Amino acid sequence: MDEKKKIADIYIRVSTLDQAREGFSLPEQKEKLIEFCKSKGYEIHAIYADEGISAKDDKRPAYQQMINDIKNGTVNVIVALKLDRLTRSVYDVEKLMKLLEKYGCDLDCKDDDSNTLTSTGRMCIRLTTAFSQNEIERCSERTKFGMVGAVKAGHIPNRTPIGFKRIDKKLVPDELTKDIIIRMYDLYLEGKSYQGIANIYNQEEVLGRTNWLDSTIQKIMTNELYKGDFVHGKRTKHPQYYEDVVEPIVSKEKWNACQYQTKRNARHYERTATYLFTNKLKCSVCGNFLGGKATTKRKSGKKYYYYKCEKCRTNYKEDTIRDGLLLQLYDLIRKDNLINKYYTPFIKHKQEDITKDYKTELKGLEKQEERIKCAYLNGVVKMNEFDNELKSIRYKIDNINKKIKEIKQCENFNFTTNDLLILEDTETIDTFVNPDIFLTNILNLTNASREEMKRIIGTYIDNIEVNKVGDKIELLNIVYRKSFLTDLVNYHNNYGVPYNFNIFSDEKGFKIPMNHEAKTSLEAKEYFNKLQDVVSKNSLKLNYYETEADSKLEDISFEPNGDYEQILRLIVLSDSKNYNDKTLRLGVITLDLESALYSRLNRKEQPNELCNI
Numbered sequence: 362m363d364e365k366k367k368i369a370d371i372y373i374r375v376s377t378l379d380q381a382r383e384g385f386s387l388p389e390q391k392e393k394l395i396e397f398c399k400s401k402g403y404e405i406h407a408i409y410a411d412e413g414i415s416a417k418d419d420k421r422p423a424y425q426q427m428i429n430d431i432k433n434g435t436v437n438v439i440v441a442l443k444l445d446r447l448t449r450s451v452y453d454v455e456k457l458m459k460l461l462e463k464y465g466c467d468l469d470c471k472d473d474d475s476n477t478l479t480s481t482g483r484m485c486i487r488l489t490t491a492f493s494q495n496e497i498e499r500c501s502e503r504t505k506f507g508m509v510g511a512v513k514a515g516h517i518p519n520r521t522p523i524g525f526k527r528i529d530k531k532l533v534p535d536e537l538t539k540d541i542i543i544r545m546y547d548l549y550l551e552g553k554s555y556q557g558i559a560n561i562y563n564q565e566e567v568l569g570r571t572n573w574l575d576s577t578i579q580k581i582m583t584n585e586l587y588k589g590d591f592v593h594g595k596r597t598k599h600p601q602y603y604e605d606v607v608e609p610i611v612s613k614e615k616w617n618a619c620q621y622q623t624k625r626n627a628r629h630y631e632r633t634a635t636y637l638f639t640n641k642l643k644c645s646v647c648g649n650f651l652g653g654k655a656t657t658k659r660k661s662g663k664k665y666y667y668y669k670c671e672k673c674r675t676n677y678k679e680d681t682i683r684d685g686l687l688l689q690l691y692d693l694i695r696k697d698n699l700i701n702k703y704y705t706p707f708i709k710h711k712q713e714d715i716t717k718d719y720k721t722e723l724k725g726l727e728k729q730e731e732r733i734k735c736a737y738l739n740g741v742v743k744m745n746e747f748d749n750e751l752k753s754i755r756y757k758i759d760n761i762n763k764k765i766k767e768i769k770q771c772e773n774f775n776f777t778t779n780d781l782l783i784l785e786d787t788e789t790i791d792t793f794v795n796p797d798i799f800l801t802n803i804l805n806l807t808n809a810s811r812e813e814m815k816r817i818i819g820t821y822i823d824n825i826e827v828n829k830v831g832d833k834i835e836l837l838n839i840v841y842r843k844s845f846l847t848d849l850v851n852y853h854n855n856y857g858v859p860y861n862f863n864i865f866s867d868e869k870g871f872k873i874p875m876n877h878e879a880k881t882s883l884e885a886k887e888y889f890n891k892l893q894d895v896v897s898k899n900s901l902k903l904n905y906y907e908t909e910a911d912s913k914l915e916d917i918s919f920e921p922n923g924d925y926e927q928i929l930r931l932i933v934l935s936d937s938k939n940y941n942d943k944t945l946r947l948g949v950i951t952l953d954l955e956s957a958l959y960s961r962l963n964r965k966e967q968p969n970e971l972c973n974i
């Protein structure tokens with residue numbers, strides 16, 4: 362497009378964690394990129410390097426110098442190894458892209474095909490930023506206050522709250538107790554009350570305690586420390602807000618979602634837990650949340666639930682709304698199961714070995730146990746104090762042992778990102794090929810108890826906009842829980858687990874999963890072959906298409922080859938053959954439904970194994 366000479370800033374970065382990884386040292390990155398610039402004919406203006414710095418935000422000295430170069434028009438292309446060298450935050454990618462566009466600067470990444478020069482490259486960036494809207498909303502909620510050195514360094518005054526521990530005065534998440542906190546937030550989002558959570562914790566004697574109160578839970582749920590922030594002098598006239606001062610235990614999204622839920626609960630307080638959609642249905646006309654109502658048929662004694670907009674006087678049957686949601690819920694549960702079964706072990710496998718830290722901690726706790734026993738025997742502590750202290754220590758010891766065992770189990774997992782994708786695709790094929798299994802699952806979901814259904818809805822759905830045309834109920838806008846989505850995206854950004862960007866759908870309205878990372882035709886073929894090994898042969902096809910994409914990459918269309926074909930997956934192809942910056946090259950994997958069903962009927966019923974790994 363641009364015939365002007367390209368003048369480049371090279372940006373390289375290495376975090377402390379990366380330094381151990383191969384091919385990521387600063388000299389290596391530098392060498393590769395200088396070579397890359399030469400091959401592309403870019404003149405190099407400057408090389409900026411941030412060392413030992415993570416890319417969770419853009420407050421990095423060298424990065425900011427590069428930004429200045431863009432603003433001054435000194436350079437017109439930024440060169441990096443991968444997009445994740447520039448930033449790991451979806452929000453910052455979006456910010457950078459806007460800036461590049463404004464100042465007419467390009468981006469060219471050597472290793473991950475993200476660039477602004479070709480359709481394929483722009484598609485790769487689009488897939489990265491597809492999620493950014495939520496991040497932007499989150500950012501605007503933030504308020505900035507001045508920072509004080511000690512607080513900034515994580516030295517928080519006051520007592521050490523549950524879930525944290527102190528290392529050299531610094532507050533850090535306590536691996537042994539932080540799960541108690543995370544679960545508390547999850548339970549709350551599922552619709553449990555403070556009292557409800559306290560009851561569960563008392564029953565299970567969490568931390569060896571039986572004195573959990575609703576006020577304890579409330580205090581924890583509203584403490585900013587758990588999302589990483591600190592408010593000094595909370596009850597004074599001039600509280601000081603410090604942002605991101607400790608490592609958070611729950612994400613900002615999750616924490617905020619809980620506060621929002623509290624507000625909504627206060628507005629629309631319904632005592633019974635039996636309404637599936639308490640505070641979740643929004644009237645499309647006036648925007649009010651709907652209140653639940655129930656009537657009992659006198660003859661049968663059966664209860665009927667419905668929701669009403671008091672302002673517009675419209676009624677909505679609960680059953681109809683639930684039925685309209687089933688498919689989406691099914692999909693979310695499937696995704697969640699996949700995460701728990703395969704992604705979590707995959708992530709744990711990728712994490713650094715923390716077994717050693719646990720073992721040191723275990724020794725410390727055992728010593729503590731000895732000390733408290735001595736103190737009791739010498740009459741220093743009283744019986745009930747001794748009992749509580751001992752229970753709490755034992756609880757932590759049990760927890761460590763459990764975690765060590767978990768890590769040991771994960772060591773046997775040897776997944777690659779492709780294996781995880783294959784698992785997903787195989788499951789999708791199963792739903793097309795085995796309608797009976799699919800139907801049974803849906804039926805099970807329909808027959809779930811009201812309590813269970815409420816929990817499922819609470820886990821995934823934030824709110825739904827409902828509309829009524831005549832007798833027909835429409836679900837206009839289903840908003841998922843932000844925390845669920847951000848977790849997925851963060852796993853994706855940090856560990857490379859697949860996150861399907863369903864930004865396109867076929868003409869029947871089915872969402873089409875699209876790979877986040879571009880592949881070469883050869884890699885696409887390899888993936889396809891692997892997938893064919895797992896599912897029935899002959900029913901899958903891989904075709905390559907060249908499409909003319911519109912400039913915003915919102916619409917792509919191509920003429921598929923077969924009749925009864927279901928698109929399974931789109932893969933952006935990054936081969937540089939036939940280089941043309943306007944063409945988007947796609948690998949499209951399709952399933953021939955007819956032949957897939959046919960081969961299944963001719964096959965003896967086999968155990969439905971997912972994948973042999």
Ligand SMILES: [Zn+2]
Nearest residue numbers: 644647670673
């Ligand atoms: Zn209304």
